[in-house]
Amino acid sequence: MEQFKSWEELTELEQAQATFWDMYKDAFNFRPRHIDTSAWTMIDFEREFAELGQVLETNATAEKISQGRAEEAFERRVAEMFTLGAKDTDMAMRWIHEAEGTQGDNDFLAWTLGLPYQYFRKAA
Secondary structure, eight states: OOOOOOGGGSOHHHHHHHHHHHHHHHHHSSOOTTOOOTTOOHHHHHHHHHHHHHHHHHHHHHHHHHHHHHHHHHHHHHHHHHHTTOOSHHHHHHHHHHHHTOTTOHHHHHHHHTOOTTTTOOOO
């Protein structure tokens, strides 16, 4: 069985292939198994890195907008829980957890509702 090479043992093109593989996954949420990079040059990779960088920036901007909307919707939902009879924020959160099936896991609730990672963590 062949041993894996360390990063330092890879050629510049092999490192570029690995970087492309990871950047593509970050940009599109799946690996580029359909793309053959075996004949690519460093110029090809650099061009693709620039395009993937733009996709990643666009995705990050869209995610921030989406998370902002999710935060606003969540805050409205908590306020609605008070109009429905929640005595305090803890009760409102219990009701929301129950409705979402997140079993009291705040990180799972944040993910479920599209809120930013660690949205419910207290500042130290």
